[in-house]
Amino acid sequence: MKFSDGYWLTKTGLRVQGAAGVDDVETTERSVRVYAPVRPIRHRGDTLDSALLTVSLDSPAEGVIGVTIERHAGGVDRGPAFAVAAGAPEVAVVRDEASVSLTSGGLTAQVALGDGWQLDFTGADERLLTRSGWRSVAHVTADSGETWVREQLSIEPGTLVYGLGERFGAFVKNGQSVDIWNEDGGTASEQAYKNVPFYLTNRGYGVFVDHPEKVSFEVGSEVASRTQFSVEGERLRYFVIYGPTPKQVIERYTALTGRPARVPAWSWGLWLSTSFTTEYDEATVTSFIDGMAERDLPLSVFHFDCFWMRGFHWSDFIWDPATFPDPEGMLRRLHDKGLKVCVWINPYIAQRSVLFEEGRKLGYLVTRADGSVWQWDRWQAGMALVDFTNPDAKEWFAGKLRGLLGQGVDAFKTDFGERIPTDVVWHDGSDPQKMHNFYTQLYNETVFDLLESERGVGDAVVFARSATAGGQKLPVHWGGDCESTYLAMAESLRGGLGLVSSGFGYWSHDIGGFEGTPDPDLFKRWIAFGLLSSHSRLHGSKSYRVPWSVDDESSDVLRTFTKLKMRLMPYLAQLGEENHATGTPVMRPMFMEFPEDPTTHTLDRQYMLGPDLLVAPVLQAGGEVTFYLPAGTWTHAQTGEALAGGRWHTKSFGYQEAAVYVRPGAAIPVGAVDDRPDYDWASDVTLRVYEPAELRAHEVVLPDGRGGAAARIAVSVDGASGEASAAVIVGAVGALRVETGGALV
DSSP, rough: OEEEEEETTTTTTTEEOOBOOOEEEOOOOEEEEEEEEEEEEOGGGGHHHHEEHHHHHEEEEEEEEEEEEESOOOOOOOOOOOOOOOOOOOOOEOOOOEEEEEEEEEEEEEEEOOOSSEEEEEEETOOOOEEOOOTTTTEEETTTTTTEEEEEEETTTOOEEEESSSSOSOOOTTEEEEEEEEEOOOSSSOSSSBEEEEETTTTTTEEEEOSSEEEEEEESSTTEEEEEEEEESSEEEEEEEEEEHHHHHHHHHHHHHOOOOOOOOOGGSEEHHHHSSSSOOOHHHHHHHHHHTTTTTTEEEEEEEEGGGGGTSSSOOOOTTOOSOOOHHHHHHHHHTTTTTEEEESSEOOTTSSHHHHHHHHBOOOOOOTTOOOOOSSSTTTTTEBBBSSHHHHHHHHHHHHHHHHHHEEEEOOOOOOOOOOOSTTOOOOOOHHHHHHHHHHHHHHHHHHHHHHOOOOOOOOOOOOTTGGGGSSOOOBBBOOOHHHHHHHHHHHHHHHHHHOOOOBBBBBTTTTSOOOOOOHHHHHHHHTSSSSSSSOSSSSOOGGGGTTTTHHHHHHHHHHHHHHHHHHHHHHHHHHHHHHHSSSEEEEEHHHHTTTTGOOOOOOOOEEETTTEEEOOOSSSSEEEOSSSSSSETTTTTTTESSSSSEEEEETOOOOOEEOOOOOEEEESSSOSOOOSSSTEEEEEEEEGGGOOSSEEEEEESSSSSEEEEEEEEEEEETOOOEEEEEEEOOEEEEESSSOOOO
């Protein structure tokens, strides 16, 4: 929210009281508390009839400093709250005549004492990261009685800001105003399904605002030299998270808010959907699946979208008897074909659903202040909302899904969860403003926890649309409803880059776009992008997404890139383990992998798939793509062609090719199986080493799919010949070959 009217004035109807200096300081061995009046205290009379802001510093983890700003501390916090880990790292509190500071790891927060307000955050090299300066810390009061707490942190020259969730506008957030408020707005506006009050910078730090309610960010858009954030009320808490590299910031942030779970190996394969409003029954589904097999198109998951249930009955979790009279038999037959099954769900209960009256009588639906069930007709007629703050309602909802698991369902697409009303009463008394964004966390947790309890840890996966901070613990997420255009493909990529810059490890999107029917050119380009993403799904709204329904060549393109991804599973599985252990995402913006190269800091039309594969999707008709390669000699993954780095390139690609390049010094394990993702990754491995003289990793791990290592392979390079060699040092590999350069597969 913007409070000022230019540099000099405050907006009409608002009173801004900023910290004017430091009156007193209290310290312990682990914390600092600063009392900051909002006007200079020249004599005793100045202590009367004025606010006093309390600013407290603490550290919940090494390299992380928490800041709490309060005016009135007597309010009641009704929750909910993000689950934030709190440890007791070693800290140093130092006070002298000029300042007081708290240091945790390589991060120091230092408050200048006396008149004026200055809170500096510096890194291990004593370089200033960011500063809360004059009038940055402030309390704001409106004539209407509303209040806010505001902070402003400096944007030092050259600093770029990323993240704040999955946002579809410009990837670099400088100059933007962003409200953290979940909306069902598609991918073509400033609204977002996944709002996360965390931003990452290219200057060695990130900031997490620990509030589930609306947080308003002004990233150089109110004060050009500052990132401002504010929340309604009397208290604001945020964390400055030190790196100094972007990946280290993400590692510390996900240690605070939760690391992603492991995803099952089968989920990396191709998902095929019925699509949304298309007509389908078991015969249609079977024709799709058999058609994929006949064309040698590897398929891992079949997804049933909304109309597996009857219209007007969503959600009752009952198969439409007119189109699926034998669901158990059908699911068994799909399993016999080697497929996993996903079904669409949402947390809304239509009035015609048999669950509506049951939920109403049991008190499991969200109510208004007068006790009536909250309802409206958007999406489903008379729909109500499951109250996940009620433990019994959570178990009731999970119980309905448990029945589907018993029938043979393997995963759930947890759609919706964004349009959550604020004029309601929650079972546990939660603040409706805070529950608006937080609802999705309770919804997805309910489903994910059920899958883990029924299918086992490591074999649970959802396909979720909405999220907030902490949602990364519950993979996977997809980008939502985009148009079938190149412009929407580009905006989807920007959204994905924003999400993984916000601590999320996995991200997917609808191949071909959701709204509309893609033309053959767009569809084939989107196939390459989709199969070079962490998770890959063919899905649409009004048209089928089997490739032969688009054109004959689409099947060939899908075969090429699906088989490429399956062969890359030993590499991708490593990335999954890294994400689970450190929070480093599978898909990465370029600056995250190359922070030392300033050219990468603004790139939003290409990305890294793990540390070693650069992908630049074709985003225009004709197949031409312009991309940047960092320093070194890069190799085209499909042809073996070498290109010099440290410069831009413009090239054209046929449909069977993509702009996917291997980083110099990479050692990439490639499997021998190309028809499924869930195979023994250590059974037959080719280790491809590129530019051996620049070898960066001297050990390659082949995961076993259960959280352990099937094998560890030591890689070395002969200094005289420049040839690479490898030896298994732990575990066993059925067959191991080492090859240098050339096509990846």
